[in-house]
Amino acid sequence: EAYSVWDDEGEKVRPSKVFVFAFDPFDLPWDDRALQKAVIDRMEDLLTEDEAIRAGIEEAARLLSDRIEELGLALRSDYVFDTDWNLKDYLRSFDFEADVDAQDSLLDNLLRFIRMAEDTLFGGVLCFVNLNSFLIEKDLKEVYQQIFLSNLCVLMLENQHDETSYE
Numbered sequence: 001e002a003y004s005v006w007d008d009e010g011e012k013v014r015p016s017k018v019f020v021f022a023f024d025p026f027d028l029p030w031d032d033r034a035l036q037k038a039v040i041d042r043m044e045d046l047l048t049e050d051e052a053i054r055a056g057i058e059e060a061a062r063l064l065s066d067r068i069e070e071l072g073l074a075l076r077s078d079y080v081f082d083t084d085w086n087l088k089d090y091l092r093s094f095d096f097e098a099d100v101d102a103q104d105s106l107l108d109n110l111l112r113f114i115r116m117a118e119d120t121l122f123g124g125v126l127c128f129v130n131l132n133s134f135l136i137e138k139d140l141k142e143v144y145q146q147i148f149l150s151n152l153c154v155l156m157l158e159n160q161h162d163e164t165s166y167e
Helices: 033-049 051-072 087-093 106-119 137-150
Strands: 019-022 125-129 153-157
Touching: 033 051, 033 087, 033 106, 106 137
Parallel strands: 019 125, 125 153
Antiparallel strands: none
């Protein structure tokens, strides 16, 4: 079915900017661009909130730059860094991402994924497709509890009607 998504101001928005779809709980979208951007933005916010950590990181970055410039003295031409150090570029350069272990259970990875989305202060909607088909009732209750505690917007799409009601 064709559908459209509207924001609180009545403006139409692209679903790709609103939803993060999890079609397969065994292959969660850990690398979703919206979530990756949100986690990097969140790390940058945390950096600006903590003066001691920010100063320590800036000092470490200055030391790294100095050491690389010392290496450059062995070259015949002059070289310098074109830009100042910045956390976003550093995190992207070194592939900062959620630590996922393929050996962990499906439930553990689902809970970790929800916590990651919560960490990012993600303003979109997580959409899980047919999650009931993969989890037993006890595990499903735990996922729902984590979702409720996270205060995230979550849409559950199921291919079967379920009479079960969860508080």
